[in-house]
Amino acid sequence: MESIKLRVPATTANVGPGFDIFAVSLKNLFDEIEIKKSQKEGISLHVSYPDDNYAIPVEIEKNTAGIAAKNLMNLFDIKNGLIINIKKDILPGSGLGTSGASAIGAVYRIRKLYSLGLSASKMIEIASQAEVITGGSPHADNVAGSLLGGFVLIKNHNPLDFIRLDVPSVPVVITGIKKSTQTTRPLxxxxxxxxxxxxxxxxxxxxxxxxxxxxxxxxxxAINWDIISEPARATLIPGYYTLKSDLLKANALGVNISGGGSSIFTICKEENRQIIIKMIKSHFSKVGI
Amino acid sequence: MESIKLRVPATTANVGPGFDIFAVSLKNLFDEIEIKKSQKEGISLHVSYPDDNYAIPVEIEKNTAGIAAKNLMNLFDIKNGLIINIKKDILPGSGLGTSGASAIGAVYRIRKLYSLGLSASKMIEIASQAEVITGGSPHADNVAGSLLGGFVLIKNHNPLDFIRLDVPSVPVVITGIKKSTQTTRPLxxxxxxxxxxxxxxxxxxxxxxxxxxxxxxxxxxAINWDIISEPARATLIPGYYTLKSDLLKANALGVNISGGGSSIFTICKEENRQIIIKMIKSHFSKVGI
Known part of the structure; x- marks a missing residue:
């Protein structure tokens, strides 16, 4: 039985000034997804994760991979059963696109499994629909970033239209911080x-x-500036603006909040990476995170 | 006596979505400026233009070339006299950057005449100051576009900071329309x-x-979209949105208003240029412009 594990990269959306529009994929942070055909009808979903921080719903209707898989199977009228195994490494609820990664990973994998003729746009669309459960609306930024890699500009949602750019090698420090269950979009x-x-x-x-x-x-x-997402999401990160200011003084090139928060992403020169990691750790040990 | 005529290109600022930030220079539309040293003290200014539409103040304090020249001479404490001859081809008051062209032309020419060590940034800054008289604030978009050519993004005004990009060859139809003396900025x-x-x-x-x-x-x-300048400036162009819609139906690629208005700039493929010119002429002959 065919079974290949697929690595799906984390993404950081907004990327400073591009609220709901920009996303970039991250190189060394990813989930693994494995999808197999099953004799048993329906979809069964298993999620494993490194620690208790990672509790994720495994009900098909509440999991983006489950929703995307079900929608895709319905679309092509495929009645077979599926087993989906997800190994999480991307901290959920931290604004690093893990729900999008699961959704697009499932779509990509099922397309391969059944040799479905699906364009990248169509894959992104289906995965975006699954994102409704996390973001309240079908947002394509994270799923497009996960699928295409590099930098993505979502030009339009309906119909989906995007531009992809290659990204130069940029040293990044990502601080995975889980936000409270409270969604910050209304802020x-x-x-x-x-x-x-x-x-x-x-x-x-x-x-x-x-x-x-x-x-x-x-x-x-450029990523330092944002008047839309950053002011709202910063409210959930203790001492965020002090930390940002300190990091910039220590030669970080840019600091902002990833996606819906509360992870912080920092761009720096390679030689400054270690000091920046140290400063962030010290800040959050002081504020008790 | 050294005397070289300098051609200073027209510019279109905003370029759709980049209010006060973007400008591009136009290839086949320019003013000529000639500056000579004079035995007589002070600056004398002469402006010639093709027709009565072009009345331009020749008082030093009211003319951007005069203001820029005077400021520059003061800055370097040069006491000599100057004769400035400007031959206008860019319709004043039409949003095609003629006041900026005069200002930056004067600065560029005097720099050469006296071998002044002025960076591009400094030249733009001095010329921008002269623009206060036309726009109410020192705007750098047109002068930077005129000086540098291509596309300019004004990142910051004080201190001046900009990015310049080369522009591919783009067929453009510019419809020079003089706006009323009313400034549209308050709109x-x-x-x-x-x-x-x-x-x-x-x-x-x-x-x-x-x-x-x-x-x-x-x-x-991209240039089709603007929520800042276009809605305000369109109020002074009879039937603007109807014309825009018709031009886009006739395969114009993008239509918007140039700078502070009221000129219209249209981007198209070369093969559609003649039909677009015909449509614009027909529209304005109907509305009586």
Missing amino acids: IAKNYRLEDLKKQITAASQLVIGIIKGDLELIGK | IAKNYRLEDLKKQITAASQLVIGIIKGDLELIGK
């Missing part, structure tokens, strides 16, 4: 001042130029 | 909805990617 402001909007457009443009040109400092400065 | 909204902001960021990012990749269709779609 996001609905209205913005012209002056802030101009800065957000500038930062987003800068980020894209930095990525295409491989300019680390430009990327860093 | 620009001060607050924006989150959903519109996201679209503006998307369009700006798309534009930058389109320019770097030389993707004409991406550029066109």
Whole structure:
């Protein structure tokens, strides 16, 4: 019986100024997903994870891999049974795209298992639908990032339209922090001042130029700015702005909050990585996280 | 006596979604500026133009070339006299950067005349200061576009910081329309909805990617979107949105308003240029412009 383990990368969405629009995939952090055909009807789902921080629903209707798998099987009218095994390494509820990784991993794997003719766009669409359960709406940023790698700009959700860019090698420090069960989306402001909007457009443009040109400092400065997600998500991270300011003083190039929070991602030069890791550890041991 | 005529290109600022931030220079539309040392003290300014539409103040304090020249001479404590001759081709008051072209042209020419050690940034800064008289604040987009050519992103005004990109060859139709003396800046909204902001960021990012990749269709779609300047400036162009919609149906790739208005710039494929010119002429002859 065919069974290949698939590694699905973590992603950081927003990437500073690109709320709901930008995502990048992370190189050394991923979940594993294995999907096999089963004689038994229906889908059975098993999730393993390194520690108690990782409790994840295994009911098909509550798990993004389960939902995506079921929708895909229905779409192609496939009646066979499936066994889905997920090995989590990406901390759930931390804004690193683990639910998206599970959803797109399942779709990608089932497509292969049944040789389904599905475009990347269609795969992203199906996986996005499964994301409704976590984000309240079908967001494509994380799933597109996981599937395509590199940097993704979601131009439109319906119909799905995106641009993918290669990303230069960027040293990143990701601090996996689980947010409370409280979703922070309602904290996001609905209205913005012209002056802030101009800065957000500038930062987003800068980020894209930095990525295409491989300019680390430009990327860093660009990801530092966000008026949409960061102010809302920072409320759940003790001492976030103090830590950010300290990290920038210690030559971090850019600091912001990953996706829906509360993980912090930091871009730096390779030679500064260790000191930055140390500072972050020290900060969170002080504030008791 | 040294005297070289300098051609200073017209520019279109905003370029769709980049209000006060983006500008591109135009290839086949420019003013000429000639600056000579004079035995007579002070600055004398002469402006010639093709027709009565072009009345421009020749008082030093009211003309951007005059202001920039005076400031620059003061800065370097040069007491000599100057004769400035400007031959306008760019329609003033039409949003095509003619005041910026005059200002930066003067600065560039005087720098050469006196071998002043001025960086591009410093030249842009001095010329921007002269722009206060037209825009009410020192805006650098047009002057930077005129000086540097290609596409310019103004990252910051004080201190001045910008990025310049090469621009692929893009067929453009510019319809020079003079706006009334009324400035439209006060019509620009001060607050924006989150959903519109996201679209503006998307369009700006798309534009930058389109320019770097030389993707004409991406550029066109990107410049079509603007929630800041276009709604305000469209109020002064009779039938603007009808014309825009008609042009897009006739395969124009993108249509928007240039700078502070009221000129319209249209991006198209070369083979559609003639039909687009015909449609615009027909529209404005109907509405009586």
